[in-house]
Every structure is written in structure tokens, then in C-alpha cells.
Amino acid sequence: MKASAALGCAAIMPHFFLPHPATMQANYHPEAIEKSVQHAWDEQQVFLAQDTSDKPKYYCLSMFPYPSGKLHMGHVRNYTIGDVLSRYHRMKGFNVMQPMGWDAFGLPAENAAMAHNVPPAEWTYANIDYMKQQLKLLGLGIDWTREVKTCTPEYYRWEQWLFTKLFNKGVIYKRTSTVNWDPVDNTVLANEQVIDGRGWRSGALVEKREIPMYFFRITQYADELLKDLDTLDGWPEQVKTMQANWIGKSYGCDVHFPYDQTSIGTDGVLKVYTTRPDTLMGVTYVAVAAEHALATQAAANNPALTEFIAECKRGGTAEADMATMEKKGMNTGLFVTHPLNGEKLPVWVANYVLMGYGEGAVMAVPAHDERDFEFAQKYNLAIKQSINVAGNAFSDAAWQEWYGDKAQGVCVNSDKYDGLNFQAAFDAISADLASKNLGAKKEQFRLRDWGISRQRYWGCPIPIIHCAKCGDVAVPDEQLPVILPENVVPDGAGSPLAKMPEFFECKCPKCGDDAKRETDTMDTFVESSWYYARYASPQCSTGMVDKAAAQQWLPVDQYIGGIEHAILHLLYARFFHKLMRDEGLVQGDEPFKNLLTQGMVIAPTFYREAANGKKLWLNPADVTVSLDDKGRATGAALTADGLPVVIGGTEKMSKSKNNGVDPQAIIDQYGADTARLFMMFAAPPEQSLEWSDSGVEGAFRFLKRVWKAAHDHIEQGLVAAYRAGELSAAAQALRLQLHQTIQKIDDDYGRRKTFNTAIAAIMELLNALAKFDANTAVERSVVQEVLEAAVLLLSPIAPHISDAIWAELRPDTRLHEQGFPVVDATALVQNEIDLVIQVNGKLRGSLRVAKDTDKATLETLALAHEAVQKLLAGVAAKKVIVVPGRLINVVM
């Protein structure tokens, strides 16, 4: 009573005594609020991350954007999620670092350069300026002093430095690899630039070509990359599964097939790797890649085979294309011999065997491999059963599931191995191969070494000098960085750097003779593999990272980015962390403690086909879609000319498909808080989301309601928030809901990371507040308590409006200095609860009982319930199941 009396006193103070500087605006004006709040944040440097602090650190990182031109909704989603988590942790007492930067090298800059005749550097820096201003409008709590741009020499010099260290160590090596070659433009094409087997600009049929490239020996770390997945408790299972499958550790056997002297004419063995050595006795042929030495030899006097090999070399290198194309082959006329029984086996050239994978040759067991089965049927090759599953009859007429089953199968038609199961046959056959020196057990990975050479201009130069005498020499530290000239416009026909003597002419660092600088640049995945570490000390001029700063900030506590990066980027970054660890630069084995994979924001795509077959992608904003009465699209037309366009798939927003939606219009019309709130309310973060702006209005309406609720309260005069005292039932119920909401939202932000449900709970709380009539001083203090908490709960998502309302509710304090609301346990106490009554699992009624009612009483009450009696109709219940706190199910 004492407290409420004091509050009552405050409440009846005349309005002009209150320490309230100005009357609160009656209406919500986001543009003015957001501008002034952002200005205050900047002035007070609220989001500067402290390198030294008593508080625990929280490093919250969102995947940095490629500066494509404008933000799209995927960015808004990604960065709002990061900002919500950052602000929540700040309120929870953490020293938060939320940095931002630019993944600034890449192919789109070269395309834009060619289209607009402007150097990639100029285009990129202009995009960065524009997008940075857009990010600032969103009100993200970013420490901009740590901004990093990967295309600056200050950044990429350290990448070059690490390259030279790893090259000298042997972790980077050179060999040839297959690329897409455009024979008209005389240039290497990215997979994305190969459309239906043709070059995107020239329209020429693409060919495979072997060129020298530098590789990171990531396979040396394969085992560790696989094993350490088990330590990543904060990663989604889905991502860990994908990475494990990608690394693809297999237990198998190398098998050597000795050459048949008569047909091949020389000594030698054909090497293959198999995970099914138990089927070795069922091998009926071997298949080699078009580039394999045996294929070349056989083609020498065989024009048909020469033509077939040329055909195999046509088309791109993408695995999806290889896997879905029609399987074709041709006999070489050459033979190898079976390593165990000496049988002659024909050697075929097949388009599905790739030179770059393993040995460029495979053994074929048509009876027990579906792909081999189809191939053998097509070319009338022998199908020899060597495995049987009891109770089944083998027939070479059609493939059956069990043919490939290694769990139940045992060897048949396999001489001395007959009757052995998979493991026994595996062991016996590999032992016999080893004793003949024709093979051995081997663990192998699906993961291949990472080729990083790109024959492109807008990337980090590879710091290698080619000397006729000394070979490949790493550029010495004192000559780093190798600076990329920035005033170049590429023409799409080969690498510009290779045409610039002023760039490539140099002296050998070892012998001083004239030498040639490498003109390839690095894969842009290299830059994005270590930026997270650079943020700890972004201006460090003495090394890749300042070791103390890296130790202070790493690992990243929360990483947030699109699910499309689940494999490549995240695997390369994990690999780089281990490389840097082994150089003594960072500690720990993994860079990202917790990972949140954001679902794609997808949108429909529209295009028109030009006469030459090229697709011109049209932005959804410029297209009008006609719908039937069930809301299905029946057609689409360009709004400008009314002529039809083709409807493509619904895909992730991207520059290349021109289906990105710029958030600017929403920010301009409703403000950043509405844009953020709407994006977070639309779906949980991990779910993919088809973009639609219906509902933006509703998000804005909610913020207006919050503003009005605060305004109406403040108009009546401020009071201190409720502490203790007697309450009406309605006020008690409101406080119960408030503290349940605090508890729920704490869990939603902290553990579940579902912001849509947090918003729904705040909406419900405000709906309850709207229905609550505050008549007494104590009741008004409860309203003050609810409003203060609601604004704090909302602030990670809609920080500007929250900041502004807070300043009205608590005039002498600032919202960004407040902690997260604390649950009052006494408000949560309930004496009675509602239980559901089911009969046979179907809802039939409910029961309000004292909280601690025992099980036997509950059973009796349930059986006595009117609806239950009616259904039982005098028959005794078979069973009664009581789920404490939830329900009672009567089984009859």
C-alpha cells in the first residue's frame, strides 16, 4: 500500500510539475523520428564496439553484400535479423560488435563495365556509396569504423601475403583443370555464363579446355573439416549434413587393371577407385574419360572415335549438366585384364566419366550399378550378376532396387568369394589385390581441391612471378601488394591484365632476370573466406589480423546469411580459419560458433527472348500479371508496352534474373521501422519467403497503434512504473500477460530466433492494453509498466519509434542504455488452470481446476463431465490418460 500511495501522489501531481519537456506529438511521423534518432546514435557513437570492456563480447556477423547496385529484400531480411540479435544482446549486457563491409570483387562488375563502358572499380565504389546510405536508412546498429572493402589493396595485400606463405609451404600447388571455353570470344566462361551449352555473349558452342591453375589443397583438411562438424552445436543439422555429404568420405579400394599387351602394346595399368570392391567379379568393362591417355591412343587411327571424343569435349563443366545428360560411349577396341581372374575387359570412352575426378576412369559393374546397367543395355555389354539377395531372382531385363543393395547381398558367381557378405568380400578381395600389388584399401573424399585461378580482371591478383629459370616464384613480402590497376574496362575477350605489359612485365625476385607476372586473379570466395577475422582489426597494417584483437573477438558468436551459402562459402571459410590457425594468426578450430541460415526471399521472374535466343530479364515491378478468379497467373505483360512476357520460375532475388525488389519505396513511404517490422513479421527467419508487400500497411498500422497508446497515456501525465500493491483482477490479468510476454520474447529472441512470434506476442499485449481501463493511480502505474516493457521488447525490431516513445515515457533516460525487461515471478503465479477434456483424442470439453489438483481427482472430474458421460452412455472407460497441466483423455 505504501508504494501505491506514493505512486498515487505522483499521478495526481498537476501536469506542469512533471519533468516533461514538450507535449508528445499526437501522430506517428516516422521520417522525422528516424532521422533524429539516427542522428543521436551517430553523435553518441552508440554502436562502436569496444576492444576492451568488462562485458562479455558478442560478435554478430551478417554475410556481407556484393555491391550489386541497390539493396533487395533479401538484404533487408538478413541485416534486420542481425540487428535484432545485436540489439537484444546489447540489452542483455554484452559488448556487441556488428560490422559491415563489401564483397567487392566479382563478375557482375565486369558485365556492368562492358554494358556501360565504365571501369569495374568506378561502378563498384558508386554502388557501395549508394547501398551504404540505404543500410544507414534502415537504422542498423553497425560499427561503421570497421568497414572493409575487399577490392582495396589494404585488404587484398594480406590475402596475397597468405597465398605466398601457403604456396611456399605446398598447401597451394599448380596443375591443369577443365574450364568452359568460348571459342569465339576466346575467353573462359563461368558456369552461369553458359546457357544451354552456348556462350552467353557469343552464342558459340562451349568447349571444355584444360588450363593450368592454382589449387588450395583443401583435401588435406577434409578429415578435419568433416570431424569438426560434430563440434558445431550452434549450426543447423541441415547445413552440417550437406557439408558432410559434400566432403563425402568413402571407404573403398584402388584397383589396377593391367593393360592387355596385344591391344595396347605397352606395359601399364589402368587405375580406378571403387566403393564396391565386393562386386569386382561382376566387372564387364571399364570406362575412361575423353581426355584419358588410352582414349587418345585409340583415337589415333579411328576417325569415329576422334569425332566422339570431340563431342564429349563439347558442352560445359557443370556437374548438374553432366549428371542429367544422355549417357553415351564408344568402344576403343583396347582391352585391360581383370586383376583377379585375368579376363579381358573392353575399354570404353564414356561422356559421364570426368578427367578431373580421381583417375579419369571407372570400372563398370552393370549388374549392381544402375548407371552401368543402363549403359550396358544401351550398348549390349555383358551384365554379370555377382551379388544376390536371398529370395530374389536376377534378370538383366530391368533394373531392380535390390541389385544395388550392399546391406543384404552376398557374393555369387564369384569363385572363392561366393557366400561372403559385403564387408567380408571387401576385405578378402582388397587383400588379394594387395598381395598381387594390383590395388589396396583406400579412404577417399568426394571433396576436390579448390581451384582458385580466374582468367578475369576484377579480382585479387595472384602473387606469382613466372621465371624461365626459377619457375613459379612467390612475390616476396616487400613487393606486396601486387596492385590491380583500377582504370580498366574489360572487353569480354580474354583477360585484360594479360594484354597489359605494364602489369605483367617484371623481374624474377630470385635471379633478377626478366620474368612475367601471373595475370590470373583469385576466386572471389577467397576474399569472403577471411573477412570475418579482418573485422577484429580492420586497419591493421602489420598483418592479416592483429592477433590480440582476433583473440578478443573470435570466434563469431552469431553468423547470419542465406542458406544458399550452406556449402561453398561456409566450407571455404572454415578451411581458411584452419589455415590461419596453422599460421598462428587465430586461435580455435572453427570461425562461426552459431549459424543462422536465412531462407531465401524469392520472387517471380519474367523475361523476353531476343531473336538470338538471349533472355532479357524484366523486373517484377515493371510487369503486370493477369490472374484467373482463383488467383492463379494466366499471363503477364510489360506494363510499359502492354505486350506479353514469359513467366519464369520463382527464384531467389538476384541481379542476374533482375527480380530483386528494392526496399526504398517502402522506406520512403512508411519508414525503416515498418520495413523491418514487416520483414520480421512475414515469416520465421529460416523459412523461404515469396515476396509480397501485402501486409506492409498492417505493420505500419500497428506502429501507429503503439504510438497512440503511448500518447494517450502520456497525455494523462506520467507515473512511475508499477512496483507493488493491490490490484484488481483485470490489472492482475494484464500483469500476468505482460510478464508471460517478457518471458516468451526473451526466449524468442535468445533461443528460438523466431521474431514473427515475438511480434505477435507484442501485438497481443497491446490488444490487451487497449481493452484495459485504468481508473486508479495503481492501474495507471500498471499501464506505465506495460508501455515501458512493450517499447523495450519492440526496440530490437523497430528501434527508432521505440527510442522516441521511451524518451517520452522516461524523459531523463535513453533507451539504448536500458537492459532487457526482467520477469516478475510474482506476476506469473496462477492458482487455477484450464484443462482440456478429450474422448478418444477428440476435444469434448474443458475444466477449470486448482493448479495442484491430483491425478485421481482429475480422472474423477473428467469421467463425471457431462460430455464424457453422454458419450460413454453407461459403459466404463477403458483407460484415462492425464497429461499434467494440459489435458485428460478418456479412452473408450
Place this chain on the structure above:
RNA sequence: GCCCGAGUGGUGAAAUUGGUAGACACAACGGACUUAAAAUCCGUCGCUUAGGUAAAACUGGCGUACCGGUUCGAUUCCGGUUUCGGGCACCA
């Protein structure tokens, strides 16, 4: 083709550990306020060729992509199918 996900009202979604399907919103419809409109506020809102009623209320039945299984009870677990999305190593 292979690997990983997802599918719930007209729409976005919720149901957190197997326990009340559709919270919270959007759209739509009806009403209040207004000279009018906007804004705001209130109400209705899964399907039903089942019963019930003048109309409602109400009482059933069905319903979480599809087929099957486990369970007292399945949106949730298991097997299969299907559609959509992500990745497949040079888009980032």
C-alpha cells in the same frame, strides 16, 4: 541426376518436448463515426449437399500436399509418392 529443405484457411503464418489445428496479421465482407471520403473503432471470417433454426445460436462430420504405418492421441515420428525451393565446385 545427386545432396538438403519445405508444402497448414482467400493470403503471410501459429501450434516451442507427440497433447485444444488456424494464435497474430493481411485481404474480404458487414456495421459505427463522417455531408462525403480517408483515417479510426467494433463485428464476421477453414470446409460441409449432416442435424438444428424464421434467421442465428448450437450439435455433428471432415480438414495440416497425397498414400500408408506407429500411438490413447500425429501439422509434429516412420516408410513411400508428388510439387515447389536451395546447392552441385567459375553467380555471389
